[in-house]
Amino acid sequence: MKTVMVFPERCIGCKHCEIACAVEHSKSKDLFAMFSEDILSKPRIHVEEGEDLLTFPNRCRHCNPAPCIEVCPTGAIKRDDETGSVIVEYGKCIACGMCAIACPFGIISFGKTYEIVIDRDVNVKCDNCIERQKEGKEPACVEACKTGTLVFGDANDLIKLKRQSVTRNITSSPDAKEEPVIPENIVLWRELNKKYSHASKY
């Protein structure tokens, strides 16, 4: 199973994935042309601030079974068999919001898309860039991510990466010199951010 794994400790909040997502789902697929299109394409991935000024790129996890598919009264949400992605058939969506209620991650958003000419909002959540995937490309947000926060690949392979890092940490002797997973300056920057955020709270 291929998935987009998130390594949130690497996210610096640049929102690069958001823009790339909007461009990918625009009619022209061009940043400069996008803003003069009749229907403005908007990001389907959301980088929002959490505790300590930390950020997390939140996108559809393409669950299986997917709560949104289960609750959709019109059968507008379905699974693409080839990629396993949860996709929306816009014409069938009645914008009732049941999917948003059921979604455990809060990533459903309603809006317009050039792909269907109707004067109402529909569920325009992440479609896992299935068109790109079928061309052998990564989802646009993954391609845009320059820090390695969003990584596309086989779920178990990516989890193994994480596991290996845990194993290394647990087994390494205190005086062992090893390549840091997060660069020193970024660790420092995060610590300072944490202090800023606490100072403004208390």
Next chain:
Amino acid sequence: MAKWTAEEKSIDKATQEMIRKAERDGVETVWDRLEKQQPQCGYGQLGICCKNCMQGPCRIDPFGDGPKKGVCGADADTIVARTLERMIAAGAAAHSDHGRHVVLALHEALEHGAPYPIKDEKKLKAVAKKLGIGIENRDIKEIAKDLVNVAFNDFGKQDEELIKFADSYANEKRKATWEKAGVEPRNIDREVVEAMHRTHMGVDHDPASLILHGIRTSLGDGWGGSLIATEFQDILFGTPQINRGEANLGVIKEDYVNIVIHGHEPVLSEKIIEAAQDDELVELAKKYGAKGINTVGMCCTGLEVLMRHGTPIAGNYLQQEMAIVTGAVEAMVVDVQCIMPSLVDVAKCYHTKIIDTSHIATFPGALHIKFDERRADEIAKEIVKTAVENFPNRNKQLMQIPKYKSEAVGGFSVEAILDALGDSLKPLEDAIISGKIRGVVGIVGCNNAKVKHNYNHITLTNELIKNNILIIGTGCWATACAEYGIFLPEYAKNAGDSLREVCETLGIPPALNMGSCVDCSRMLVLADLIARDLNVDISDLPLAGSATEAMTEKAVSIGTYFVASGIFTHLGTVPPVLGSKKVVDILTKAAFDVVGGAFFIEPDPVKAAKVLADYIEDKRKALGI
């Protein structure tokens, strides 16, 4: 994913060959790095990221849902205009600081005996006369000292008057336009400083006022710093005359010590060329088994020496890494501007030594032999000797020099054009008035890895000459044309019938090489002379400009001073302004009402050529010709 092929990266065969060699040799090049940067930051590309204070960085949400203002309250219009203004200031600073260095070289020669004799006394007198400096019965050195002082004054005076160079070179109609718009540059450096002041946190927030000052800053470049660079270089090193040279990577010679001089300022490269002819050094090269020393140019330094000496030019901006990939370059000597720091890494794969020479440009990992005007000859010899001594380190297994090169006729300074036409621009003006030449488009330099190397330059030039439009130009455009054979008189067969006839009668190519990118000032001077002769403003003439593969901040400054000189100017790449509709409107529409010129953006060179040709026809109609 489909591979980005060499044919898609460049239209030039020599470059394609070296791109493939770089891949085989495992060398990372500019295109690999661009690919790794994709997609690039949308906020940055739209110009809506502000880093001017430490409350930021702030970003405006281009989708309209999130923040519409930065922490201080600046909106997208302010942020985009500030960003653009800073780009102009940086570009103007680069050209003008270059100009200052040339004036300082002459000053050093006059006051401290630096080895720079005045090579072109005729030009010295002509410039002095234009500036109102007495020349009758005066010693050359005295005139030169006065000239140096006028230039110094334009860099340092504190009054509100227009700088002397712009005042003396621009016609009255143009100056009246500037005065009305309040964009007369008062001091070349001051406008750059004021640009930094205005864009500091909490100062100027009005996009129109910021752009007007951007215009003022750019005029200090075009009619100040760049103009001074050109004129003083001509005085010191000779005004270019029509000559022949060769261009492309094929000018690198297998059996010779190859030295590539790369960058922008000829103050050092002139000396390197002299040193490379030094008998002792040539003998030393022979001792090491070379047939001699082959000095070739790269980028605008290359154009400076091509224009003045017919020194072969190995390539333009996107070919700098390629020259090293030949494996046959003993030393690449760099000064300032458009030099990729990656050269040091590319050179590590071969034997090439990168030698940095400017006190303001140090490249980590390079050999540092810093330049000093007073010891110019000695330092130039040391550099050449270093290159010669590196010859035995060449690895023949890694050597592959593309055979491609083309001959090119160049050296079209305004003076050379006047000479060729019989001391008057009348033949050219008559051809424009009669319609044999519909108009003139000035195309300026840069390559940009985002554009297929040289494709826009060559396509736009071909399309325009087909429409009987004469092309003049500078910078990387000129090198592209030289490599493509466009600078050969016989290329006129590709022009429209009437332009072809004019070119064949005069024996000139349909596109004229006017030099390096600071030499864009030559185009302004030419436009000004034509406007004076026809008693109109530059903005009335059937002229247009284009920076079709624009990359640098210098190009932004050049584009702006073209527009501010009354010239409709095409950009083939998109500057970071599209985040503000207001700024785009000012640049592409309102500017016409203020300075008589404006920008337009069109990435497709064929479509751009159509717009430029239509504009020129409209101008002809308005003039009644």
